[in-house]
Each structure stands twice: as structure tokens, then as C-alpha cells.
Amino acid sequence: MNNSFPRLIDGLCATLRTEVLSRLDDEFARGQVFGVINVLNTFKVRADWSAGFLLQQIAAQQRALDALRPLVGVPLPTAPLPAAAPAAELLARRDEGNRALQSVMQWLDGEAGAALDAERRARIEALLLQAMRAEVDLELKHSPRPLFAEMSSGREG
């Protein structure tokens, strides 16, 4: 997911109020919608994105950075993998790792990268791609089937 957890909850509640409740006349159904809003507000103060999923992404990233470190001429983060941390810290850590991968690409495209022998360059590019793929693969593994057809038509698929 690319949106923050609290903002999603706010958006869900706003949509239920303005788009659903405003068109719903049945008293029981309206009560149930308020029940859902109540639970969502509880999630907002007590829940967050899964740390386990983010830790898997960071671990894959860290393995790639460790393998890249002796091959490239840019400093790469070395902090050990946290055992657990709030989601905000893990998201910041993932972004830091991604910025490090971007810095390796920039280095490759500069003078130092141009001077590399083909084998080393290919090894670096393969490690970069492996790390970047791992992040999106983990994200896809943790994503439900999208319901775009249902969202377009308003009907169950």
C-alpha cells in the first residue's frame, strides 16, 4: 500500500459517511455502517501496517546492500536489521535502503561506473535488480486481488 494507514482510515470513514450513509435509508443498515466507522476509528489509534511484511522487505534490501558494498564506490547503510520497531521507523528504513539503491545507479552512470569492467558492472546491475524485484514481489505477495471491475460497475464480480 502506498498510502499512510491513518489517512486510509480517515478516507474510509469519510466515504462511508458522505457516499454510503447519505444514500442509505434502512435504520439497521445505517447503524451497522456507524459500527464499521467505530471499528475503523479504533484501528486508527491502535493498529498500523504489518511490521512483519516491512521487515521482510528490509531484510531482502539489506542482503543486496551487503553484497553491493564491496563492489561499489558509494557508502551504503550498514545498520543491523531491527528485531521490531514502529511501522513509521520501518518505512523510513525501507526508504533509506531504496535511496541507497538509487545512489548506486547514479554512481554506475557516472565516471566511476563507466570505468568498471563488464563483469563487475553486470554483477552490480544483477544485485540491484534482484533487490528491487524482491521489494515488489513481497508487496504483490501481500496484496489481495484488486476489484477494479467491481469498483467500475458497482456489482459483485
Add this chain to the structure above:
Amino acid sequence: MSTIGSDEALTERIGRYLAAQMGRAPRIGRIKRFPVGFSWLTFLVPVDDRELILRLGPDDGLFAPYSAGPQVMAMQSLQGSGVPLPRAFWHSDDPAILGAPFLFSDKAEGEAVVPWVAPTEPPLEEGLRIRLANQFIDCLAALHRADWRGQPIAAMAGDVDEDNAALRSVQTWEALIRRWQMRPYPLADWGLRWLKSHCPRAPRVTIVHGDYRTGNFLQQDGAITAILDWELVHLGDPHEDLAWASMPMYKGGTPYIGRLAEPERFYGRYAQQAGITVDMASVRYYQAFSLLKLAATHMAAARCFEEGRFNDLRMPAMGSQIATCLRQMVKTIEAGEVKA
């Protein structure tokens, strides 16, 4: 919607503006907003005894800030070209008039064929599918045959030519990605890097619709009545439209491009009608680019939602598809490199 205001206020402004344009006070009926799109807002405006379409580019829209100029230039330049499209009447980018950049045009009759369908949805009736497929292809060929030099849209040409068309377009989207991304996406950078180093030469510089796909045309009784949504129009390589139309997410679970055309029919008929030899390596290049553009659009949707500009839950759903697009982009690049 903040600068556009209520329907009543907008109706009043429309009346004032049209009176000034028409030299008399027209009768404006009850305006109706169509619940489609994430970007420009579309209204039906009854004016005297006819209906006009008003498109407004709100300052909180997905791709804001907007200009009506490109769409109007395209619509004016393509009159008589064989591309069915509404006639543009009045337009302005001055927000003091209606609260946002706008354009008035004819109302085209018909309904859209959507690309996203549930697995349980029956396919299009075969005769209808083939009729629409042929017209979908012929309209695109007519667009790419159109002589734009000497037309209003030539104002958008800048220095674009056959050699730099791909690079110019990639640079445009690179700037959009930098504007919209809320966190680093190294895979997007990797894609940009590959695209910049593998730019194909365009067979010719043509008008490129920019969002040519199922869902962006109207049809009535099997006849395409209008090609819509010209906001991404530009001058460039015609392969860009071929690739966008053929993206896997627009196949609706069928083997057909845009739920309509067999790939052989699509590329073969297009080449014949447009007089352009389709280079499949260029199509693959632009397919990879299209997937990056779609990822960028999803970045815009996620940002729009995060900033509270919309509570439409389709926005974060789109935002969740960035990884899917980037993954498919990599696969498309790799498939092309293996075949090359």
C-alpha cells in the same frame, strides 16, 4: 472543487460567460455532473434547445494544474481528419471565469465500453467486437495520418523530431514521477534509465492521443461516435499509442487488445490504414514505457488521496497497483531483451 463552488454558483457563472460569448442571454437548464474520471470534471449543460459538454480541470484534480489548450488544439486540428470527436466551442485557462480551466464542446451520443470487467461478465458479442475493433484501429490510423503541420496543435511541437520523440516523452514523465512520488521507487528509476538508453527512432512524428484505449471512446449501435479524453495529447511516436492501447490491463480477461482486436488484426490493419510499418521492438519499448506511465499515474492517485484532495477509495486502490505495474515493466523489458 473548492474554486468551482456549488452547481448553482457554477450555473450562474456559465450563464454569464455564455451570454458574453453568444451576444445574448441563453437559457441554461439544470447542469448534471457525470460521475466518471479522476481528472477533469465533466458536466452536461442544457443551453437553450441543445446540450453541451463542459469539462473543468479543478485545481485539486489528479493531474492539476490543468490547461484546456492541448485538448482544444487537438480537437480543432483533427476536424475533418476521420477521427470522430466532439467539436470544441469555447475554452479558457482563466480560473476567474468558471473557477478552473474549462472547455465547452458538443455532446457526443453513445456509451463507453469499459476495459475492466468481472470474470463473470460475458464477452462482447462477436459481430459487435469485430465492428468496434476495426473502427478502433481505423480511428487510430486516421489520427496518426493527420497532417498536423500548419494546424493549431503545431504550437505544441517544440523541437520534437523522429530522433528525439521517445526521449522527450520519457523526460516529460520523469518530471511527473518526481512531482508525484511520495517515496523513492528505485525500480522506476531503473526503468527510466533503461528507456533513456534504448530510445527508438520514430517512423514519423504524429499526433499522439496519449490515453488511447477501450473506455475512452463512445459507441452507439456498434459505431464509434467519439474518441474522448484528449488531456494527454502531444506530438510524438505513433507506437506510443499502439503500446498504450495494448496494455494487458485493458484486455478485460480476453486475448484481445482492448477487449476488441486480435493482435494480428490490430497491428496488421493499423499498418495498412496508417501507412506506417509497425516495429514490434518499438511497440515493446513503448509497452514498457506505458507500464511506467501507468505506475506514475498511480503515484499521482496515491498522492492525491494522501493530501486529502479526494476521499474516493479508488485512489488508494490505484496506488496499491504501483508494484504490479513496475513488475510488469521489468518483465516486458526482459522479454524484449531476450528476443532482441
